Amino acid sequence: MSASQVRLLPNGDTALAVEFGERIDRATSERVLALHDRLARAVLAGVVELLPTFRSLMVHYDPVRTSHAELARAIAPLLDGLERVHPAARRWTIPVCYDAAFALDLGEVAARTGLSPAEVIEQHAGATYHVYMIGFLPGYPYMGDVPARLALPRRENPRTAVPAGSVAIATTMTAVYTLGSPGGWHIIGRTPAPLWDRRRDPPAVLAPGDKVRFAPIDRPEFERLVARAAAGEFALEAEGA
Amino acid sequence: MTSALLVVASGSIAMLQDLGRIGQQRYGVPVSGALDPVSLRIANAVAGNPDGTAALEMFYRGPTLEVAAESVRVASIGAALEVSSGGANRRAPAGQSLRLARGDRLSVGASDPSLVAYLAVEGGFALAGDLGSLATFPRAGLGGIGGRPLKKGDLLPLAAPRAPERPERRAPKWDLAPPTRVRVVFGPQDDYFTERARQTLVESEYTVSRQSDRMGMRLEGPVLEHAKGFNIASDGTAPGSIQVPGNGLPIVLLADRPTTGGYPKIATVASADVPALGRLRPGVTIRFEAVGVEEAEAARRELETQLAALRDRFEAVRRAR
Numbered sequence: 001m002s003a004s005q006v007r008l009l010p011n012g013d014t015a016l017a018v019e020f021g022e023r024i025d026r027a028t029s030e031r032v033l034a035l036h037d038r039l040a041r042a043v044l045a046g047v048v049e050l051l052p053t054f055r056s057l058m059v060h061y062d063p064v065r066t067s068h069a070e071l072a073r074a075i076a077p078l079l080d081g082l083e084r085v086h087p088a089a090r091r092w093t094i095p096v097c098y099d100a101a102f103a104l105d106l107g108e109v110a111a112r113t114g115l116s117p118a119e120v121i122e123q124h125a126g127a128t129y130h131v132y133m134i135g136f137l138p139g140y141p142y143m144g145d146v147p148a149r150l151a152l153p154r155r156e157n158p159r160t161a162v163p164a165g166s167v168a169i170a171t172t173m174t175a176v177y178t179l180g181s182p183g184g185w186h187i188i189g190r191t192p193a194p195l196w197d198r199r200r201d202p203p204a205v206l207a208p209g210d211k212v213r214f215a216p217i218d219r220p221e222f223e224r225l226v227a228r229a230a231a232g233e234f235a236l237e238a239e240g241a
Numbered sequence: 242m243t244s245a246l247l248v249v250a251s252g253s254i255a256m257l258q259d260l261g262r263i264g265q266q267r268y269g270v271p272v273s274g275a276l277d278p279v280s281l282r283i284a285n286a287v288a289g290n291p292d293g294t295a296a297l298e299m300f301y302r303g304p305t306l307e308v309a310a311e312s313v314r315v316a317s318i319g320a321a322l323e324v325s326s327g328g329a330n331r332r333a334p335a336g337q338s339l340r341l342a343r344g345d346r347l348s349v350g351a352s353d354p355s356l357v358a359y360l361a362v363e364g365g366f367a368l369a370g371d372l373g374s375l376a377t378f379p380r381a382g383l384g385g386i387g388g389r390p391l392k393k394g395d396l397l398p399l400a401a402p403r404a405p406e407r408p409e410r411r412a413p414k415w416d417l418a419p420p421t422r423v424r425v426v427f428g429p430q431d432d433y434f435t436e437r438a439r440q441t442l443v444e445s446e447y448t449v450s451r452q453s454d455r456m457g458m459r460l461e462g463p464v465l466e467h468a469k470g471f472n473i474a475s476d477g478t479a480p481g482s483i484q485v486p487g488n489g490l491p492i493v494l495l496a497d498r499p500t501t502g503g504y505p506k507i508a509t510v511a512s513a514d515v516p517a518l519g520r521l522r523p524g525v526t527i528r529f530e531a532v533g534v535e536e537a538e539a540a541r542r543e544l545e546t547q548l549a550a551l552r553d554r555f556e557a558v559r560r561a562r
Binding site: 009010013014015017019049053054055056058060064068133134136137138139142178179198199201202207 | 263264265266267268269270271371372373380381382383425426428429430473474475476477478479480481482499500501502506509510511512534535537538540541542545
């Protein structure tokens with residue numbers, strides 16, 4: 001993709017979105033993240049914060065210190081050669097208990113995909129996921145892509161309360177509910193790993209660009225890890241980068 | 242002994258807010274902060290604080306607070322204050338600072354005509370906050386006192402044990418009336434709407450719905466027609482983003498807006514007009530007016546110039562004892 005296909009869209013006078021396309025795919029995401037890294041290093045005057053999303057980078061700015069036109073001029077030369085950038089990724093393994101007590105929708109997902117519950121688990125835990133973005137809730141990671149066999153639209157009737165730690169799938173994405181919240185994704189397990197801690201900076205364990213795998217654990221292991229997490233003795237650690 | 246304000250009655254809903262939690266949006270953390278940052282900044286200026294000091298944001302009926310400190314100076318914007326000290330009562334209009342002594346009871350009146358009122362205390366509150374901000378965001382338990390609105394019995398610790406003696410001041414006249422016209426910049430997804438929808442947005446009257454909250458102002462009025470569906474791959478939101486879900490009714494995103502969203506955004510309210518949105522009560526009507534991004538930026542710079550000049554224009558309040 002050439003720089004000319006990139007659109008700079010105003011979000012009023014305090015943000016502009018640098019948009020690389022309308023679809024969700026890894027190549028687009030890599031360009032968003034590469035531009036994020038470039039802009040974070042460039043430290044443009046008046047830029048308040050940067051937010052990478054699936055297909056665009058949101059640049060929040062202070063209109064007293066800069067302007068849409070000034071930022072557009074500064075960003076244009078940074079759009080070339082983004083596809084050549086390969087940021088080093090952190091790799092995480094997140095333990096998940098797929099026990100029926102937590103996997104509220106596992107049976108339904110199995111029925112709708114024509115797989116057995118064991119096959120759903122095998123498929124979900126068999127892939128490596130890319131963290132596209134964090135949004136919806138504090139620390140909530142949009143991770144993809146789930147194996148095509150598991151891709152289902154969101155639930156028609158969203159739940160009013162999804163427990164924290166729930167691992168869910170919808171469309172081509174999988175996610176972990178970092179806080180208890182209403183939600184419309186299919187819940188297929190629960191992780192004992194804390195992915196959000198307001199006392200830490202950054203408060204979210206995962207960041208866009210990270211790679212994630214899920215490791216099935218049984219109920220006793222889940223309970224043991226929950227107890228260790230509560231005692232502050234269990235935190236995920238990344239490999240690489 | 243710590244210096245504090247004791248919450249005797251919590252009022253309708255009151256919580257601490259500042260100018261927001263900046264720098265955490267990429268971790269999904271909403272900015273939060275004052276719904277009406279202009280009123281917050283004026284309240285802080287009158288109380289003698291920097292602009293971003295956390296203050297109480299109060300909806301409808303204000304709280305009653307008892308002074309558990311040697312003295313404290315307070316200033317409110319958007320609500321009158323009433324003080325009872327040992328049987329004697331005094332009142333201060335909004336926009337004027339007031340020095341209180343130990344044992345005084347401060348009753349904050351109803352927010353009027355604005356939806357929100359602010360109470361700043363000189364020196365601010367001695368609280369740690371979360372992720373660099375005291376802004377209360379109850380959904381994630383961030384900021385304020387325990388990440389929630391005030392409750393009866395709460396102690397709000399004060400950073401300053403006493404307020405220095407000095408003439409009280411009054412903010413110069415500032416128009417805080419809820420606006421009827423709100424400027425918007427089209428985009429980022431106005432191409433997801435029909436030409437008629439774009440016209441409808443700026444030619445119709447919309448009414449603020451009762452379903453509005455600190456996350457978003459829901460509007461009732463003519464439906465905005467989508468041209469290519471109402472789902473987009475989620476992207477970033479801004480303060481004042483006007484997103485339009487499937488029912489075609491616009492929602493203006495406010496202080497507690499989620500950092501990202503999956504509905505197309507037809508336009509964005511100019512940042513100079515976003516604070517005024519926080520003053521709008523359910524039931525009032527507004528009209529949108531399209532401006533270009535340069536015009537919106539200029540309006541914001543003008544607002545900042547006026548706010549910067551405010552501190553040179555304080556009026557002294559004559560002692561009336």
